[in-house]
Amino acid sequence: MKIVLKKCLEMPNILSSILEHIEECKSSKPIISNIQSELWQSIESQFAGKTVLPLILYFDDVEINNPLGSHTKNVPISISINALNAQNLIISASEMVFLIEHLGILIGDLVPVNNTVWEIFLVLREIINIIMSSLFTSATIELLETLISEHHSLYIEVFADPLKPKHHFLVHYPRLLRRLGPLKHLSCFRFEAKHKQFKEYAKATRCRKNCPYSLALKHQLILSYRLFNKKGFFDRLNLGPTLHQELTDLPDYLDFKNTLPLDIQYEYILDTWIKINGIIYHKGMAIAMHMHDNTIVFGEIHYITINNMRQISFLCTQFYTKTVNRHYCAFEVIKEFVWRFIRLEDLFSYVPQNVHTMSDGNLYILCE
Secondary structure: OHHHHHHHHOOOOHHHHHHHHHHHHHHOOOEOOHHHOHHHHHHHHHHOOOOOOOOOOOOOOOOOOOOOOOOOOOOOOOOOHHHHHHOOOOOOHHHHHHHHHHHHHHHHHHOOOOOHHHHHHHHHHHHHHHHOOOOEOHHHHHHHHHHHHHHHHHHHHHHOOOOOHHHHHHHOHHHHHHHHOOHHHHOOHHHHHHHHHHHHHHHHOOOOOOHHHHHHHHHHHHHHHHHHOOOOOOOOEEEOOEEEOOHHHOOOHHHHHHHOOOOOOOOOEEEOEEEEOOEEEEOOOEEEEEEEOOEEEEEEEEEEEEOOOOOEEEEEEEEEEEEEEOOOOEEEEEEEEEEEEEEHHHOOOOOOEOEEEOOOOOEEEEOO
């Protein structure tokens, strides 16, 4: 382990990037990283004058005897009437997160306002939003404690059932947030995703005499190859088909011309979509541009630009955020047709959202 870590940190820009990120986290007022937690600060204080890096080890069953794993695909499945009657949904954790995020948009207009069961769901969704958030403050922890208490009280009152062990575990989450930092960074989701690589290897191999050894050896050979060639983090940027070579070629150029910065270079290439670090942006999506009067200002993507310096920007028309519809778990927005130019690094959130038209004809964007 010591040799592998030494080789990894010797790769170009790896150590400097890590140290730069640590300093950025320490100077951040909201808590955005586990190195701002009470536990890490107490550990780091024992090594004064030294550089200390966090290392999280995760242990789990890789299911080597089942090359396909528990789930062969990650597409949300259809929910059958039998599953609803049995009150048992057999879906993966990522599918469940997707369902909870979109349930308000999917069936919110069919649920009466002030429905007690729906109120339990709304409180649970707020709890999940905080737990899955990448940043928080002390006020956020106090809110989480209140929401958990409210959820448990409503659950006992509505369902007349005793709380399960998982409900008790939830009581400790505010303390863990304060002690360990953002729980999202301790989630097993990304570690579970690592299993996919081994499952693909297991499907390809024909030798079953010692499958764990074969998988470990292949993984170490790939790691050695990267270390030998000093390959660091890959620049994961994929571009869609090119529309135009210059902004001036666009038919509505005169409409957004005044929103462009003075130093903009005209050798931009306009793409229909881009995929960067696994996140896809395409025309028609909504992006959170900035905050104004404690309200998120969204923009609808019309054009995606990238120049020869690989700087990515968006040309958007702005939405007016009318209100937050708690029943739908979404922002109600109105198109303003005011053009905005914003760079990728200046976005309030890197996660794009779809714009949904509900049965009342209004437009909604999901709350994160």
